[in-house]
Amino acid sequence: MSSQKPLTLHIDFRSGLPIYIQIMNQIEQQVSGGTLKPGAQLPTVRTLASELRINFNTVARAYRLLDEAGIISTQQGRGTYILVKPPPEVEERLREETLEALARQYIGEAKRLNCSNAEIIQKVRDQLKSWKETQLDSE
Secondary structure, X not given: OOOOOOOOOOOOOOOXXXXXXXXXXXXXXXXXXXXXXXXXXXXXXXXXXXXXXXXXXXXXXXXXXXXXXXXXXXXXXXXXXXXXXXXXXXXXXXHHHHHHHHHHHHHHHHHHOOOOHHHHHHHHHHHHHHHHHHHHHOO
């Protein structure tokens, strides 16, 4: 990755969001934000897995899905590279998949606590309201 900033990923093992999705999201965000530019080489699956202290199959899954989405290209024997910025429909699909995974995890945890649908919905509304107020306060 020559003269640009190296890949930096932060994995939250307690977030409930699958690690492979965290990896995908962060790489996609760094591509969208211009931190990772087309042609940049990513670490190998094993190197990244070792750095993050996770199973290499988790990184391989993230790379495979990013490859299928057209964000990266893995070339046998040469490495894994960033392709051009993904089209809006790919970015939107990744965003939707992440939101869906978060919602499933939240609902699953709430149901384990025997929360009703009404309680779950109300808590989401309360948090959205609180978040909006926090955003207004910070302006």
